[in-house]
Amino acid sequence: MTKSLxxxxxxxxxxxxxxxxxxxxxxESATTTAIADALVLAAPSVSGMVKRxxxxxxxxxxxxxxxxxxxRGRRAALRILRRHRIMETYLVSCLGYTxxxxxxxxxxxxxxxxxxxxxxxxxxxxxxxxxxHGDPIPALDGHIVDVTTTPLPAIAVGETVNxxxxxxxxxxxxxxxxxAGLVPGVRITVLDQQPFNGPVTVSLDGTRRVIGRxxxxxxxxxxxx
Amino acid sequence: MTKSLxxxxxxxxxxxxxxxxxxxxxxESATTTAIADALVLAAPSVSGMVKRxxxxxxxxxxxxxxxxxxxRGRRAALRILRRHRIMETYLVSCLGYTxxxxxxxxxxxxxxxxxxxxxxxxxxxxxxxxxxHGDPIPALDGHIVDVTTTPLPAIAVGETVNxxxxxxxxxxxxxxxxxAGLVPGVRITVLDQQPFNGPVTVSLDGTRRVIGRxxxxxxxxxxxx
DNA sequence: CGAGTGATTTAGTCACGACTAACTATAAAC
DNA sequence: GTTTATAGTTAGTCGTGACTAAATCACTCG
Numbered sequence: 016m017t018k019s020l021x022x023x024x025x026x027x028x029x030x031x032x033x034x035x036x037x038x039x040x041x042x043e044s045a046t047t048t049a050i051a052d053a054l055v056l057a058a059p060s061v062s063g064m065v066k067r068x069x070x071x072x073x074x075x076x077x078x079x080x081x082x083x084x085x086x087r088g089r090r091a092a093l094r095i096l097r098r099h100r101i102m103e104t105y106l107v108s109c110l111g112y113t114x115x116x117x118x119x120x121x122x123x124x125x126x127x128x129x130x131x132x133x134x135x136x137x138x139x140x141x142x143x144x145x146x147x148h149g150d151p152i153p154a155l156d157g158h159i160v161d162v163t164t165t166p167l168p169a170i171a172v173g174e175t176v177n178x179x180x181x182x183x184x185x186x187x188x189x190x191x192x193x194x195a196g197l198v199p200g201v202r203i204t205v206l207d208q209q210p211f212n213g214p215v216t217v218s219l220d221g222t223r224r225v226i227g228r229x230x231x232x233x234x235x236x237x238x239x240x
Numbered sequence: 241m242t243k244s245l246x247x248x249x250x251x252x253x254x255x256x257x258x259x260x261x262x263x264x265x266x267x268e269s270a271t272t273t274a275i276a277d278a279l280v281l282a283a284p285s286v287s288g289m290v291k292r293x294x295x296x297x298x299x300x301x302x303x304x305x306x307x308x309x310x311x312r313g314r315r316a317a318l319r320i321l322r323r324h325r326i327m328e329t330y331l332v333s334c335l336g337y338t339x340x341x342x343x344x345x346x347x348x349x350x351x352x353x354x355x356x357x358x359x360x361x362x363x364x365x366x367x368x369x370x371x372x373h374g375d376p377i378p379a380l381d382g383h384i385v386d387v388t389t390t391p392l393p394a395i396a397v398g399e400t401v402n403x404x405x406x407x408x409x410x411x412x413x414x415x416x417x418x419x420a421g422l423v424p425g426v427r428i429t430v431l432d433q434q435p436f437n438g439p440v441t442v443s444l445d446g447t448r449r450v451i452g453r454x455x456x457x458x459x460x461x462x463x464x465x
Numbered sequence: 466c467g468a469g470t471g472a473t474t475t476a477g478t479c480a481c482g483a484c485t486a487a488c489t490a491t492a493a494a495c
Numbered sequence: 496g497t498t499t500a501t502a503g504t505t506a507g508t509c510g511t512g513a514c515t516a517a518a519t520c521a522c523t524c525g
Contacts, residue, residue: 048502048503058504061503062504064507078503079503079504080503089497199524
């Protein structure tokens with residue numbers, strides 16, 4: 016029974032929380048400018064909103080230092096993340112979207128759908144734990160699995176790994192990867208690692224793929240299985 | 241220099257257009273108070289918005305008289321109506337909603353979904369022409385079919401008709417009707433019409449149903465097969 | 466025809482969430 | 496340790512879209 020006191024958070028507030036969560040999750044600190052950059056807003060707008068978020072007890076603000084989500088803020092952020100990822104998965108699995116064009120649609124819908132609808136979608140999908148990009152879907156209780164992955168360039172030649180996750184949202188890159196068959200779930204063997212940030216060569220279903228450094232860094236792999 | 245437009249109408253503007261369309265469609269005149277009542281707003285709020293809508297050339301405003309949609313306003317309203325009805329149909333057909341609880345969800349989503357998504361949903365449904373309540377779904381070009389219906393109390397005893405449409409959105413009434421099997425598409429024969437606004441008795445698949453006056457008025461029927 | 470009533474509009478506020486301009490804190494450079 | 500660049504904050508404004516209070520229009524009734 017979710018008595019979300021934050022009965023209703025505005026669209027903007029949800030966007031801020033999502034960005035703050037993402038920044039802290041990826042190790043960056045959630046500074047005013049980092050948030051402003053991510054949301055494409057002017058810094059003073061962020062300063063103002065941060066103050067309101069702090070008043071609403073969604074973040075703790077250390078002036079001139081940055082912000083940290085409170086427990087409530089984190090719960091709210093995870094709820095939005097769940098919506099976003101379930102939505103993306105649903106659009107891809109049930110409505111023929113491709114993983115490179117779901118993001119924008121999900122971005123708008125995550126603020127509009129009810130909890131009920133999200134749970135219906137989740138059920139229709141068999142309650143998945145990962146979205147099409149391999150990102151973990153937070154559970155209803157806020158629990159989110161933490162998969163340890165290794166970027167492809169750090170995998171030794173000869174090793175066989177699974178692609179677990181793709182760390183980019185850029186549509187053109189995603190399209191290229193999909194065309195090459197390099198999607199979460201597939202198994203690849205590293206055939207060659209060129210030095211000096213050179214490309215990686217892998218074998219996928221017996222065929223060779225050469226992957227540039229930038230892209231290879233976005234392919235996050237797991238060793239087990 | 242109020243230019244604004246087409247590109248994106250705000251959520252509020254869309255709601256106003258929808259209500260104005262609905263009012264004029266059902267024969268009522270779209271006066272300030274009628275709009276205010278429908279949207280549960282204070283009259284001055286409506287006055288203000290009507291002015292803005294008129295500046296944006298979405299409505300024509302005859303002060304103290306009421307408002308009429310312009311061609312552009314009508315097109316915009318029909319686009320939203322299409323979204324709403326496709327959405328309702330999709331939620332019922334694909335996500336297990338019942339016709340009495342789709343309205344609110346569709347109400348929020350109609351403002352957030354892209355045209356692309358709506359068309360995907362429409363295709364997934366086989367491009368339906370009617371929503372679960374029997375309301376016609378406007379086509380992409382704005383064309384909307386006009387089905388001539390007769391309220392059940394005006395059908396003569398002995399006549400057999402089809403229920404084409406249900407003219408209420410009230411969840412409790414819809415639930416009762418669904419339980420009784422009185423949904424769009426079914427064929428019924430009028431067995432009795434009590435005078436003085438009394439109930440109507442019909443036969444549905446050989447079983448009898450007695451329907452109170454209020455509800456019977458909401459059942460809009462067609463005679464042709 | 467004038468008074469009254471109800472619908473409508475104007476006037477003035479408020480909250481939200483963006484912006485620019487200008488000020489201040491922190492940290493790095495000499 | 497002062498200077499300076501950069502990041503952050505304050506102050507003030509704007510647009511949207513709601514509100515209340517007060518004025519105004521239109522129509523009906525005596």
